[in-house]
Amino acid sequence: xxxxxxxxxxxxxxxxxxxxxxxxxxxxxxxxxxxxxxxxxxxxxxxxxxxxxxxxxxxxxxxxxxxxxxxxxxxxxxxxxxxxxxxxxxxxxxxxxxxxxxxxxxxxxxxxxxxxxxxxxxxxxxxxxxxxxxxxxxxxxxxxxxxxxxxxxxxxxxxxxxxxxxxxxxxxxxxxxxxxxxxxxxxxxxxxxxxxxxxxxxxxxxxxxxxxxxxxxxxxxxxxxxxxxxxxxxxxxxxxxxxxxxxxxxxxxxxxxxxxxxxxxxxxxxxxxxxxxxxxxxxxxxxxxxxxxxxxxxxxxxxxxxxxxxxxxxxxxxxxxxxxxxxxxxxxxxxxxxxxxxxxxxxxxxxxxxxxxxxxxxxxxxxxxxxxxxxxxxxxxxxxxxxxxxxxxxxxxxxxxxxxxxxxxxxxxxxxxxxxxxxxxxxxxxxxxxxxxxxxxxxxxxxxxxxxxxxxxxxxxxxxxxxxxxxxxxxxxxxxxxxxxxxxxxxxxxxxxxxxxxxxxxxxxxxxxxxxxxxxxxxxxxxxxxxxxxxxxxxxxxxxxxxxxxxxxxxxxxxxxxxxxxxxxxxxxxxxxxxxxxxxxxxxxxxxxxxxxxxxxxxxxxxxxxxxxxxxxxxxxxxxxxxxxxxxxxxxxxxxxxxxxxxxxxxxxxxxxxxxxxxxxxxxxxxxxxxxxxxxxxxxxxxxxxxxxxxxxxx
Amino acid sequence: xxxxxxxxxxxxxxxxxxxxxxxxxxxxxxxxxxxxxxxxxxxxxxxxxxxxxxxxxxxxxxxxxxxxxxxxxxxxxxxxxxxxxxxxxxxxxxxxxxxxxxxxxxxxxxxxxxxxxxxxxxxxxxxxxxxxxxxxxxxxxxxxxxxxxxxxxxxxxxxxxxxxxxxxxxxxxxxxxxxxxxxxxxxxxxx
Numbered sequence: 001x002x003x004x005x006x007x008x009x010x011x012x013x014x015x016x017x018x019x020x021x022x023x024x025x026x027x028x029x030x031x032x033x034x035x036x037x038x039x040x041x042x043x044x045x046x047x048x049x050x051x052x053x054x055x056x057x058x059x060x061x062x063x064x065x066x067x068x069x070x071x072x073x074x075x076x077x078x079x080x081x082x083x084x085x086x087x088x089x090x091x092x093x094x095x096x097x098x099x100x101x102x103x104x105x106x107x108x109x110x111x112x113x114x115x116x117x118x119x120x121x122x123x124x125x126x127x128x129x130x131x132x133x134x135x136x137x138x139x140x141x142x143x144x145x146x147x148x149x150x151x152x153x154x155x156x157x158x159x160x161x162x163x164x165x166x167x168x169x170x171x172x173x174x175x176x177x178x179x180x181x182x183x184x185x186x187x188x189x190x191x192x193x194x195x196x197x198x199x200x201x202x203x204x205x206x207x208x209x210x211x212x213x214x215x216x217x218x219x220x221x222x223x224x225x226x227x228x229x230x231x232x233x234x235x236x237x238x239x240x241x242x243x244x245x246x247x248x249x250x251x252x253x254x255x256x257x258x259x260x261x262x263x264x265x266x267x268x269x270x271x272x273x274x275x276x277x278x279x280x281x282x283x284x285x286x287x288x289x290x291x292x293x294x295x296x297x298x299x300x301x302x303x304x305x306x307x308x309x310x311x312x313x314x315x316x317x318x319x320x321x322x323x324x325x326x327x328x329x330x331x332x333x334x335x336x337x338x339x340x341x342x343x344x345x346x347x348x349x350x351x352x353x354x355x356x357x358x359x360x361x362x363x364x365x366x367x368x369x370x371x372x373x374x375x376x377x378x379x380x381x382x383x384x385x386x387x388x389x390x391x392x393x394x395x396x397x398x399x400x401x402x403x404x405x406x407x408x409x410x411x412x413x414x415x416x417x418x419x420x421x422x423x424x425x426x427x428x429x430x431x432x433x434x435x436x437x438x439x440x441x442x443x444x445x446x447x448x449x450x451x452x453x454x455x456x457x458x459x460x461x462x463x464x465x466x467x468x469x470x471x472x473x474x475x476x477x478x479x480x481x482x483x484x485x486x487x488x489x490x491x492x493x494x495x496x497x498x499x500x501x502x503x504x505x506x507x508x509x510x511x512x513x514x515x516x517x518x519x520x521x522x523x524x525x526x527x528x529x530x531x532x533x534x535x536x537x538x539x540x541x542x543x544x545x546x547x548x549x550x551x552x553x554x555x556x557x558x559x560x561x562x563x564x565x566x567x568x569x570x571x572x573x574x575x576x577x578x579x580x581x582x583x584x585x586x587x588x589x590x591x592x593x594x595x596x597x598x599x600x601x602x603x604x605x606x607x608x609x610x611x612x613x614x615x616x617x618x619x620x621x622x623x624x625x626x627x628x629x630x631x632x633x634x635x636x637x638x639x640x641x642x643x644x645x646x647x648x649x650x651x652x653x654x655x656x657x658x659x660x661x662x663x664x665x666x667x668x669x670x671x672x673x674x675x676x677x678x679x680x681x682x683x684x685x686x687x688x689x690x691x692x693x694x695x696x697x698x699x
Numbered sequence: 700x701x702x703x704x705x706x707x708x709x710x711x712x713x714x715x716x717x718x719x720x721x722x723x724x725x726x727x728x729x730x731x732x733x734x735x736x737x738x739x740x741x742x743x744x745x746x747x748x749x750x751x752x753x754x755x756x757x758x759x760x761x762x763x764x765x766x767x768x769x770x771x772x773x774x775x776x777x778x779x780x781x782x783x784x785x786x787x788x789x790x791x792x793x794x795x796x797x798x799x800x801x802x803x804x805x806x807x808x809x810x811x812x813x814x815x816x817x818x819x820x821x822x823x824x825x826x827x828x829x830x831x832x833x834x835x836x837x838x839x840x841x842x843x844x845x846x847x848x849x850x851x852x853x854x855x856x857x858x859x860x861x862x863x864x865x866x867x868x869x870x871x872x873x874x875x876x877x878x879x880x881x882x883x884x885x886x887x888x889x890x
Binding site (some may be wrong): 281301312345346349350358361459 | 752753754755756793794795796797819820850851852853855876879881882
């Protein structure tokens with residue numbers, strides 16, 4: 001599992017998503033105050049298109065909500081939210097709780113001429129139950145009016161209209177458990193239970209000319225918990241508001257809620273499965289590239305010239321093999337393009353410009369982590385340009401073919417390396433005493449390639465300022481504190497070595513990859529380890545094994561080590577299902593706290609570089625020993641940066657959003673499963689999805 | 700403090716919107732009110748063309764016209780000449796493309812043919828059909844011709860196309876670098 005700064009990033013993620021959504025929002029998501037499809041404080045049956053990601057910030061007297069939502073499948077919507085109750089307390093009111101909750105909504109029926117759209121949802125699937133409610137809701141569009149009507153359980157049964165109809169199935173449905181402790185577990189004795197049900201509804205009146213919707217909602221939630229805090233004396237069921245779509249995907253709502261307070265909401269949505277536009281090369285071929293002809297390369301024929309132009313535009317052509325059979329074989333490395341297909345397209349453009357007409361087929365072997373991962377064979381476009389338009393080139397994607405007798409080699413000097421300096425803002429989140437603490441820093445990253453598969457990877461974090469001295473809570477774990485001493489790392493090691501590892505990567509045979517590494521592996525651990533991965537570019541599954549002997553680092557994040565040491569290892573199975581872009585990964589083995597178990601990871605991955613997913617780890621640690629949250633789980637995100645820039649870039653913002661940082665089921669971050677993760681974009685299915693981008697067109 | 704920070708993040712995100720994508724009619728109108736381009740730049744934009752080849756794209760400006768010959772160039776020293784039928788010279792194209800020239804000659808049978816010279820490559824030749832007119836609509840018409848030749852011992856075919864707009868001004872010129880090679884496409888950016 002790839003885990004990056006797991007415990008700290010969530011609100012940053014939310015903010016980034018909001019910003020990105022605001023920049024590129026192109027999709028419709030009409031979210032309610034909780035971040036799922038709905039109107040004001042009630043849900044509706046409406047949900048956005050599949051793969052829509054939305055972020056919502058709403059504030060009102062009762063609670064502020066920070067939510068991210070994802071349309072996982074055409075009918076399934078999921079949302080994670082952080083709610084802060086009574087954030088602006090009036091005199092005499094009590095401090096409210098801060099709650100994490102996870103909502104799912106499933107569309108049961110699509111709208112037709114006569115039937116409404118119908119959905120069922122659970123508002124607090126794994127949380128404490130403070131927002132616990134379930135609903136069955138229907139929507140019907142009548143001209144510009146979108147009308148919804150629903151039945152609610154839990155909080156949404158506060159204004160009862162009758163007995164719970166599910167009691168006909170069993171009397172147990174009459175009883176509902178209240179708050180469910182530390183959360184993290186399914187509350188099967190709460191869902192759709194309780195003596196009564198309530199009825200709620202909403203109306204959305206659209207005025208497209210102004211990009212405005214007028215809203216009204218009747219809520220069956222009496223807001224008893226908020227009233228008990230003294231937020232208000234009573235809550236009126238009726239709320240009204242106005243929603244403005246500022247730009248496509250970005251919506252701003254002002255409303256008068258519960259009959260006594262002004263509420264505001266900002267939401268942004270984007271389509272994670274969009275086809276990213278192809279950009280011109282950064283260097284050679286860019287509009288403003290200078291006229292700099294390399295006269296030295298001119299003397300050596302077409303390959304050095306082509307390789308020079310390829311390198312200037314972000315692709316290394318490492319070797320060429322031409323045997324007079326009309327097949328041009330080349331080894332290339334994509335240094336710049338988010339989509340491998342764009343790197344291939346760049347090479348094909350240059351092949352057309354430079355390679356002899358006797359070449360009828362081009363065989364390109366690409367790599368990841370400098371290890372050959374795939375070969376794309378392209379029958380060159382017809383020499384008859386008119387025929388080309390009728391007969392597109394034939395493309396096949398296969399396992400990597402090594403160049404056995406390269407006729408030309410680009411020689412690179414070793415060692416070579418690169419240094420990059422970037423700004424970062426680290427966040428510490430969800431601490432009840434301080435839900436958001438920040439540390440702006442400068443991160444200096446260096447990578448050295450010694451040749452022969454040897455390399456060095458390093459990163460130094462230089463803190464500019466931080467608020468982590470305000471953290472007061474300790475980990476109070478019953479397990480070895482393999483992660484819960486985070487506070488000390490943050491406070492005593494605000495600047496330090498993040499990573500300093502020597503590694504060697506290679507291939508044992510055509511489909512078997514390995515890496516061995518040692519040094520400072522991550523913020524909290526040093527050690528040595530090895531990983532082996534069997535994968536074929538043309539098969540949807542792969543198998544890997546990794547073993548690491550690690551020792552906990554001193555809190556100052558320099559070279560010192562603490563006493564705690566252990567050996568961890570996992571057998572991993574990877575499967576790119578081809579079903580709605582889902583990848584399924586299972587890691588089984590021993591974790592940092594010496595617990596044994598397995599991690600299930602499900603992610604939706606797109607050729608554009610986006611991935612969104614979730615994971616859960618169950619080990620032999622009992623839930624009560626694990627503590628709050630019951631077991632380790634979280635959300636995984638990878639956002640390609642080039643989608644939001646005019647330049648090509650392989651960069652991405654990757655993170656894991658964990659609602660709580662505990663010790664059970666934890667791995668070494670960044671290293672476990674790294675081979676698969678790094679090679680994923682060069683896998684056959686990803687290349688197949690973007691094969692049309694590989695060949696030059698008339699544009 | 701915390702709630703202020705959280706809310707500020709939201710507001711900041713909203714502001715980022717404005718910086719990232721100004722698509723609303725209101726903001727576009729404001730942008731038009733405050734155009735910072737100099738009058739010289741604006742005048743130059745009327746002569747801007749895009750020149751693409753091999754996946755690269757450059758901006759050129761039509762600087763001079765002599766008879767049917769048009770001279771294009773840009774700030775980075777790139778120069779392209781079009782003689783009304785084909786590109787007869789390209790200089791200072793970035794990268795390894797080198798100097799380029801093209802022209803007409805008579806072959807041993809006295810037939811007219813075209814030659815293509817690219818620095819460090821052997822000269823390639825082709826014979827082209829007379830230009831044939833085409834018309835899709837009153838503002839979309841032009842001429843095209845087919846050129847056949849032998850490059851690297853392989854028989855190849857390519858086409859040259861010129862398209863005019865409703866005012867009979869050239870909208871797009873398309874020609875192959877050499878027979879069977881990729882295409883140069885020169886497209887007027889501002890009608």
